[in-house]
Amino acid sequence: MGVIMPLSEAVESMVHDGDTVAMEGFTHLIPFAAGHEIIRQGRRHLTLVRLTPDLIFDQMIGMGCADKLVFSWGGNPGVGSLHRFRDAVERGWPHPLEIEEHSHAGLTARYVAGASGLPFAVLRGYAGTGLPGQTGTIATVTCPFTGEELAAVPALNPDVGIVHAQQADREGNVQMWGITGVQKETILASSRSLVTVEEVVDRLELRPGGVIIPSWVVGAVAHAPGGSRPSYAAGYYPRDNDFYQAWDPISRERDTFSGWMRDHVLQAVPS
Amino acid sequence: MGVIMPLSEAVESMVHDGDTVAMEGFTHLIPFAAGHEIIRQGRRHLTLVRLTPDLIFDQMIGMGCADKLVFSWGGNPGVGSLHRFRDAVERGWPHPLEIEEHSHAGLTARYVAGASGLPFAVLRGYAGTGLPGQTGTIATVTCPFTGEELAAVPALNPDVGIVHAQQADREGNVQMWGITGVQKETILASSRSLVTVEEVVDRLELRPGGVIIPSWVVGAVAHAPGGSRPSYAAGYYPRDNDFYQAWDPISRERDTFSGWMRDHVLQAVPS
């Protein structure tokens, strides 16, 4: 529970080929370091789950880690397309990518049901859209009191849930603050959980907006300073908006993408 | 939206005979001042809703404000019985009290559904107990994905929701910290909401564990220092455990109860 170990070791022991891997962080605290380690270790046939695939899944998809993507918004925020995601969906490169598409509200509700030990969640959503016709994990349920029909989505319980946080103490208790997205739900819904952190402290001091996750529900903690760059870690470093913009030309062509990944990820020293 | 007004005025304008009134605060921040004002104004035929009726509802029931009680645990915490509640249920004094009884998890889920704009909530609860046989607002729903049967409870949307918090600013934004129970859900689920506060400050400073409720979802704010005594307000005053123990003999007999209420509530100056 909350064992502190090197990131490479944590990924090796917790992430296996074919796993369903959720990696969350809503714009903030995106676990890039963990994603890069998964790429370096050459994991294959993963089902990747994220509300916003963002650059991290664009990279993992382009490097061939994923057979399937579960998501709700697949763009480069404020910039445009995720070219590797598009190349996989439109042209099957490096290999075809199965997609399971939701809305933010629906995918979020799936995490909540997963964290709550319920088989499904109910929401006002999807009605009249094209999504139920394309996504098998959208159904309806009838209110036993009013007879009203609502949308239902199944619980999401990933094999592995990975998030990045600002701090952990030496017992593996975790604190994150700022925009916390669905990170707590990701940890609680997953069979195994890995939290990378900016720093390991002797004692966690609860901060304004701070969310503490007790060690006994955390699988492993890995010290990964800067582990959410080029996204940001409130209190540590800002979002590298320039890199998000630079990613557009880098990722547009397969060769430039592969070259960049070789130079900046594959040949990088594991943290 | 978050208009600051005297408590007496707020109760007069927001709480009407026959209303369903939820007053929350889980051991901490129980809105006693608001309850006493409702008693002084002689409201009748109320449906009172609280997970733990506690002393405040024992007093309101004994003073004849309530026709019905929706609750999940009706004791004096750590002490024993709520004698006025028992007298109403067992002997119909001052008049018969209809009860609608849930578990904490079920009643909490009803608040969550109410705050979420859903007609019902789903939980793992009640199965095999005597409650579904006595409480009409417990049903079942079948998971459309697994076929599993779960408990369902209808949304709770009170006419009025009343809570006590530590601070509000002059625009009526509210902050509470410590044990926050179901207070946010109570405000968001209710048609009208009233928040009594320990102090009104120029600017809210988010604190560790602080929950901010924006002015535009708050109906009215009333300045009521000490407004949750004899329960407590973290950072302001501790729980008056001696009074909780003293309440047992005070409330055991109808006469001593009525005398105490006359001397300490009816003749008290409205805050």
Place this chain on the structure above:
Amino acid sequence: MSAASGDMMAVAAARALSDGQSCFVGIGAPSTAANLARATHAPRLALIYESGCIGSKPTRLPLSIGDGELAETADAVVPVPEIFAYWLQPGRIDVGFLGAAQLDRFANLNSTVIGSYRVPTTRLPGAGGAPEIAGCCKQVLVMIRQSRRSFVSQLDFRTSVGFGDGPGDRARLGLRGGGPAMVITDLGVLVPDPDSCELVLTRIHPGVEPDDVRAATGWDLQVSADLSRTEAPTEEELAALRRLQQAEEVPVAGR
């Protein structure tokens, strides 16, 4: 689209917001318009971002809906499950802002795919918060650049619902929000006809003629009998817009 027409679109959208309203904002044009409104006539406009930020008061235009400044300047930051369940879903939010790649005559929107879903010509980002914003907000404002590519007779995919297939459809679908109140483009403003629910051109921006708008619409566009002309951006509006656009990225506050 010229810078001028982009400004006009932002200004027209900002003017559609009233002070004191709550507004669910996506990134890009909607964020520009909402922040312009805050900087001009609607200082008490409550901006809500799906990242969980409620009441954000950014001094610059964020690149993403989760930028640090949105959290640092917010009245409250809540988890993403809460923003959808407690804030958007119950219909507490007055105005929802949406953009899209395609729009049809009933203001249904497509931001999912061009071509077929399984074999797309162009895969777009997808739904994000759009289906529930379109369903739950008291009213929806759509911002979209107008052309025959975007104003189509038939969507390739329906990502969010405007008025569906016409009158009564929202009620049949159980959508409790009022639906699209206005569509703001770089050419003019369209509003749904109260009876037919079909979009009608009611205003044109300076320098634009009705035929320009018809030519940029993929169906036989209805034009209002009393068509009016949008007032040109004021100096104050343009100055506020420049300030927002030019403001520098500021680093996240230290620990």
Place this chain on the structure above:
Amino acid sequence: MSAASGDMMAVAAARALSDGQSCFVGIGAPSTAANLARATHAPRLALIYESGCIGSKPTRLPLSIGDGELAETADAVVPVPEIFAYWLQPGRIDVGFLGAAQLDRFANLNSTVIGSYRVPTTRLPGAGGAPEIAGCCKQVLVMIRQSRRSFVSQLDFRTSVGFGDGPGDRARLGLRGGGPAMVITDLGVLVPDPDSCELVLTRIHPGVEPDDVRAATGWDLQVSADLSRTEAPTEEELAALRRLQQAEEVPVAGR
């Protein structure tokens, strides 16, 4: 019940908890036992209170489950909806502690009413968290004073489920937790028979004879062939118990 037998009950219950477990604690006897365990052999026992306190480390016995000290000493304080939905319901919690006014041979419990529900002789507080604690925790420990009034052949009301009407009932009801593992009384310890699910007396406290326990049971009590005797409270256990009971109320930390 004598002070001595109350101490024995608390000590026996504390011994049933292992270090490192998570324990959902109600007020009264369970809180005493759980805190005694923390003060002796289980310093890393994680106490969870339904008020939302996770990992509380009180130095005194709280009067209520929401006392300030429980929040101040907690690893985390979460809203009440979260404690039930994210923590109790999924079965994350190892041990749930329950008390009751009545218990039957299958360890079903009544804390709701004596007499009929609609015309009660004695109205008790009711369910609180009991139904879901009994259903969801990996195992349940029951603490109850034993007498013919509390150990009854037929409950007046079933507030929470032990083994229902016998083998297989928990599975039929969809209860995912393991159910009662032990019933600790002031006279001894009972555990469910693995086949019949009926409670069997397996241990008696010092100075208690099997006939005393039979006499305090409202049904034909099964007694284990290898009945053992509870080891008397150690000096250390009694000293720790006194410290917890005598610790003063401390005021809530200042602002």
